[in-house]
Amino acid sequence: MKTEQFYTEYKPLMFSLAYRMLGSVTDAEDIVQDAFLTLYKSGSDHIQNMKAYLCKIVTNGCLGLLRSTSKQRENYIGTWLPEPLVITASEETDPMQSYLQKESVSTAYLLLLQQLSYLERAVFLLREVMQYDYQEIADIVGKSSANCRQIFHRAKRSLYVKDDPDHLDRFDxxxxxxxxxxxxxxxxxxxxxxxxxxxxxxxxxxxxxxxxxxxxxxxxxxxxxxxxxxxxxxxxxxxxxxxxxxxxxxxxxxxxxxxxxxxxxxxxxxxxxxxxxxxxxxxxxxxxxxx
The missing domain is CATH 3.10.450.50 (Nuclear Transport Factor 2; Chain: A,)
Known part of the structure; x- marks a missing residue:
């Protein structure tokens, strides 16, 4: 399968992960583009699990960006909100937009995720959204599987203390x-x-x-x-x-x-x-x- 085919298949999922991590449409798009550029340069013959490979690049890219810009967030004037993900008329039939509309990307949910540490957010999303087991998550974030399990449960408890994430996405x-x-x-x-x-x-x-x-x-x-x-x-x-x-x-x-x-x-x-x-x-x- 060529890089273009992988791009079509995995871009919605990778963007969804990056957007949840960053709360920024433009930064998420940049991270995803960089991930597929890396894939294009390295080739795909040596990759056994393409989804895990791309998730690792995107997750690490997000973590690196968050750490490098943490001072900007600390000095942000006023209240920080995520960049809005807006559907245009021309995008209503776009497969990526259709996928995202079914996902948990509400502003309230994104704000809850932002209250987690960068690593907690990554582990929580890889487990809750990507449905990876703890060993797979460990391989992506560079921690032990036992540590990832603890991080996930700590993050989930934190979210449920603040609110019920599932409740935020139930609406008429x-x-x-x-x-x-x-x-x-x-x-x-x-x-x-x-x-x-x-x-x-x-x-x-x-x-x-x-x-x-x-x-x-x-x-x-x-x-x-x-x-x-x-x-x-x-x-x-x-x-x-x-x-x-x-x-x-x-x-x-x-x-x-x-x-x-x-x-x-x-x-x-x-x-x-x-x-x-x-x-x-x-x-x-x-x-x-x-x-």
Missing amino acids: QEQTANLVEQFMQALASGDATRIVKLLSADAVLVADGGGKVRAQLQPLHGPMPISHLTSNFLKKLPGNVTYRLTMVNGLPGIVVYLDGKTLTVLSFSILDGHIANLYFVINPDKLTHVV
């Missing part, structure tokens, strides 16, 4: 899409009263401007403060504001454009028929891939 597609569409209409009209009705009593808004644009630096709690902020969000903007309801990180979300350029991407988590969390990615560096 039609209900969620309806709530998000109502929110989009209320946002467009600046209807604060309507926004309040859509939010849960303990709703939280998180915005990521990265210090590049003006944004709420700390999470905002409660329906009234959130409705006030969001209903006034677009009123002060010069130019033509338009909206697109689409899939963001596997769930219904919104892309907002100002004069045809991407201004922000909104994703949500829904609980008991109300919007529980709102995630605004406004940092322009995280929106370069969104059209």
Whole structure:
């Protein structure tokens, strides 16, 4: 099998792993491209397990990037959110996008993963998502199988203490899409009263401007403060504001454009028929891939 065939078969899986590890679409794409470039240069005749081989390159590439950029994350201005994974109209029939929509890539889930150490995240994903046994994981990350078992259980306990990852991915597609569409209409009209009705009593808004644009630096709690902020969000903007309801990180979300350029991407988590969390990615560096 040629490298092009391996690329077609394994790229969705490798991107899914890298994106979960990094929370960055652009960095994940770079890591995956580098992995297949390495494969192209080395050839495939000596490789017995192609999936494991690519997973090892991608995992180590992600770990190396995370360690080299850890200082940047520590000094990040405001709240960090993952780069949004947005589906365009032309990508709706793309096999990779179809694969990712079935995976656990919601913003809330990615934020939970980011709370794990780099190694915990790698071991957890290789076990939980890739379904590798502990010896295979040990070969990939360079630890003993017993150590990998301990790391996995520690990571899983940590996630379940913070929340139930499975719960984050259980949602009613039609209900969620309806709530998000109502929110989009209320946002467009600046209807604060309507926004309040859509939010849960303990709703939280998180915005990521990265210090590049003006944004709420700390999470905002409660329906009234959130409705006030969001209903006034677009009123002060010069130019033509338009909206697109689409899939963001596997769930219904919104892309907002100002004069045809991407201004922000909104994703949500829904609980008991109300919007529980709102995630605004406004940092322009995280929106370069969104059209």
